[in-house]
Amino acid sequence: MCGLNKVMPMAYGLKVSKRLGERAIKTVSQLTLIDRELKIRDVEDSLVIPLTRAPSEEEGKKLKEALYSFEWVRDSFPKRARAVKSLVEALKNDLTPDLLTYLPKSMDIVGSIAIVNISPELEAWKHRVGSAILQVNRNVETVLAKAGHVQGKHRLRRFKVIAGTGETEVVHREYGCTYQLDPTEVYFTPRLSEERRRVVEQVRKGETIVDMFASVGPFAIQIAKTCENVTVYAVDVNEKAYYFLKRNVRANGVEKRVIPVLGDVRGLVERFEGVSDRVILDLPEKALEFIDVACRLLKPGGGRMHYYCFQSEPSVLEKAEEGLRVNVAEANRVLQDVVYKQRLRQIAPRRWQVVLDATVC
Ligand SMILES: C[S@@+](CC[C@H](N)C(=O)[O-])C[C@H]1O[C@@H](n2cnc3c(N)ncnc32)[C@H](O)[C@@H]1O
Incomplete structure (x- = not known):
């Protein structure tokens, strides 16, 4: 158990060696357990990843499969800087009030991908809009802009990566089931x-x-x-x-x-x-x-x-x-x-x- 700090919030944490850090972050993100409001702690040769809640038995099993060695802890974590709450807030200093009205009003979230429609008026700004989507939505790692209609026998759509890692294979959760897929x-x-x-x-x-x-x-x-x-x-x-x-x-x-x-x-x-x-x-x-x-x-x-x-x-x-x-x-x-x-x-x-x-x- 790591030390308690009165000014920092206490939360459940997953402690793993740094060697397993990347895999651990990916796994707790896929299980939607990671608390993105709090910062990951670096403790000697380990990372302590903040969680929003105690994992269920099934989630615990999945973590064991992915990470052969880890420890559950209760720990204090520093807070991240306040997240930007909306696209308008993130972009109000970059775009004119007129352009702000063309920002996407909704998006589809598939795993850690956000899929949006970028209106033609914002074409020149699409990468900036994509970055703002990452800023506002901490669970999103790739932003895709629709680049055509759903078509063909396989009912596929073309997309353009406008921000993020560009990784398009994700795990999506729906009603207790998980679906690995690439949109x-x-x-x-x-x-x-x-x-x-x-x-x-x-x-x-x-x-x-x-x-x-x-x-x-x-x-x-x-x-x-x-x-x-x-x-x-x-x-x-x-x-x-x-x-x-x-x-x-x-x-x-x-x-x-x-x-x-x-x-x-x-x-x-x-x-x-x-x-x-x-x-x-x-x-x-x-x-x-x-x-x-x-x-x-x-x-x-x-x-x-x-x-x-x-x-x-x-x-x-x-x-x-x-x-x-x-x-x-x-x-x-x-x-x-x-x-x-x-x-x-x-x-x-x-x-x-x-x-x-x-x-x-
Ligand atoms: C609208 S999607 C189905 C979506 C799915 N039911 C869901 O809830 O996500 C249609 C699917 O039918 C498949 N498909 C198209 N023609 C088919 C055929 N003749 N036989 C079998 N599958 C076909 C496509 O590859 C595509 O995955």
Whole structure:
């Protein structure tokens, strides 16, 4: 235990030899345990890293796997200088009041990456804006600016690194699961975490599910971690997504319940025909083209389909339902009921991503 200093705040700490320092900082950052308001202490040949809380048993195990030797301590830590609270505060001396109005109002945080839209007015200032994002968000290590639309079979977007280390492979946490991923190589959006949770909560013990467009596994893994005795076939055509999916299945301890499958789901339909109680059809761009595949995957007696699509105004939900009904009928099935329908997010002016939960017989 290190000495107590009355003027410095006391906190939990992880004491490691300097040799393991970098790995320790990375690991506690990935576990979101590090307290970035406090400074790391340098004590002879060791570092003492401040933590926001006592680690859970599971986190303790992960740390043991990553760092064979360390010690828990309660210690006093010097405070870091007050963090800058907003982009406007960080940039008010560099940008004109007019330019300040173009600063990004929101960003996606994926692990330690911040993803932002830089408006054309700020193009010349993008690296300065990126540095300010690092300054304001202490957990962010790389800032990416969107440099195109999501496109192609793998649903990828181009990005430009505008600040930070440039490291794009990260670990993202969502509802107790961890996902290793690289947003430049696989599709991932943190914006649908609540939607994934909503679906997970519907799954019942013993179900078989096909996640037709699984990417790195955020539906499949959370289902397997939350629900007893399920079998989830998680399919993706992107080799890199499959690579991360396999790692994530292991990292989350769901090897017995999630079966990663690499390939085009249409080409795999005979292998999984009639197996599933539930299918997740999350390829909104091409949703209509895969309804026949989803129908074939469901058990002969029917099941639940979570159907995601893009739809333009007006009558967004009505048109989505009609498209689903027609295509289910063409696949010689019946759309018995739409039990839930919702606009999830606006993806362009007057254009929406929507979800329908349907019972298909
Ligand atoms: C919108 S993303 C899925 C996102 C994922 N469900 C999530 O929650 O993060 C669509 C995924 O479908 C995959 N994909 C596209 N066409 C496919 C096909 N024919 N068969 C299997 N996977 C496909 C892409 O590689 C991409 O990872």
